[in-house]
Amino acid sequence: MAIDPLKILFVASEVEGLIKTGGLADVARALPRYLAQQGHDVRIILPFYKTLKRRNEARLLASRWLPTPAGQEDIGYRLHQLELDGFPVYLIDCPRYFERAEPYAEHNQAYADNGERFAFLAAATLHATEQLGFAPDIVHCNDWHTGLLPLLLKTRHSHNPFFAQTRSVISIHNAAFQGVFDRQQFWAVPEIQDYEQRINYDYGHINLLKCGVLYADKINAVSPNYASELLTHLGAHGMASVFQQRAADLRGILNGCDYQDWDPATDPHLPANYDAKALRGKRLCRAQLQQDAGLPTSDDPVYGMVCRLTEQKGVHLLIPALESFLRHKVQLVIVGSGDPTLAGQLQALAARFPTRLAFINTYDDRLAHLVEAGADIFLMPSLFEPCGLNQMYSLAYGTLPLVRAVGGLKDTVVDWDVAEQATGFCFTDPTANGLLDAMRRSLLYFLQEPERFARVQHTAMQTRFDWPDSVAQYVQMYRDALGR
Structure with a gap:
């Protein structure tokens, strides 16, 4: 069990076993699982997508309204919960944003309001967390979908005693996808206006990944070599100067491999199992x-x-x-x-x-x-x-x-x-x-x-790339973010 266990809120747009379009989902399941196995208190927050697996198992916890700026209509949402690998997954249910055929796009075309959808997810995540009474030590964000969370912690919630000890980290799974949207999509997050010069992409557009990188307490790239590439103009997808600005807080922690699901000796998908001794x-x-x-x-x-x-x-x-x-x-x-x-x-x-x-x-x-x-x-x-x-x-x-x-x-x-x-x-x-x-x-x-x-x-x-080796590096990054 962990010494001085941490309370970790893991926020992602997809989690393997519930909704998956790529490798982010694998990490978003495996990393929390191994953190929990070491004794840390881990919770996941995820959108309550229409296509979510095990949707009928989720139980309703609460119905709430997310406050919005004066003159705007507050946004209603419901909070559900189900269990995954022995720890809770909280599901943000807002049909206007998540009751769709796919998580991000249809027919190879991204939803036009993705900026508004995931700005809502960021704001609702912190609102729901407070409603639950779970004050995390670390909010672990993942990619552009969660890029607004670090900014909201440092603005909207900067004087909120509930989050006084909370710090944020963001993992970069693919910096080519940055979440660039017209600023008008962020009407529910007026805090952006005060910081627009720092996080804009070009006139009138906001870059959500840039927002996360600038305001998270620590930044992680998902391999050491990729962390090095992000500091170069060739490898940073136009964000080299931003990563260079935060170079002291940038880590490169290699993803582990989940050998529980990927082992030829036990894989249930195979017509015959085998191992290195008998092929x-x-x-x-x-x-x-x-x-x-x-x-x-x-x-x-x-x-x-x-x-x-x-x-x-x-x-x-x-x-x-x-x-x-x-x-x-x-x-x-x-x-x-x-x-x-x-x-x-x-x-x-x-x-x-x-x-x-x-x-x-x-x-x-x-x-x-x-x-x-x-x-x-x-x-x-x-x-x-x-x-x-x-x-x-x-x-x-x-x-x-x-x-x-x-x-x-x-x-x-x-x-x-x-x-x-x-x-x-x-x-x-x-x-x-x-x-x-x-x-x-x-x-x-x-x-x-x-x-x-x-x-x-x-x-x-x-050759093994075991998650416990990577988890030790993540925990050290969390403790560095907390100044412990």
């Missing part, structure tokens, strides 16, 4: 993957990819590389959805190479696990990658990751050429040719050095 089950997973993907049964090397279809993930580099690579005796299974243009190009390639390429235009959790287990090599040619989790899953499943050496990928994958420490393949050149060279290199080693490939698989499966 027979992996061959059965490969056969099942080929069958489910509609590819012929073959001993040709199988490459896998599970991702959102975006330029960030390097899909636009992969498509031209495949024109040449699929002429080799290989198979590739891609599972993911996103940009319809990229999806159309992949569908066209799959039609041209039906025995080599399977593209499944969806996100399916079972298929994601099967790709990790059934493939030999996993592709992550990202332009940038703050941390990345799939490369950690791939290592655990003995599926060697092929990554571009950026962000957390550089922190977690050791290139084939680094002798006994190798766990995968790395390249640096962000071009289709750079990726193609790396894929051909991996294919050559797979075919010509099978014994070494097996040894590298074994090394990969022994």
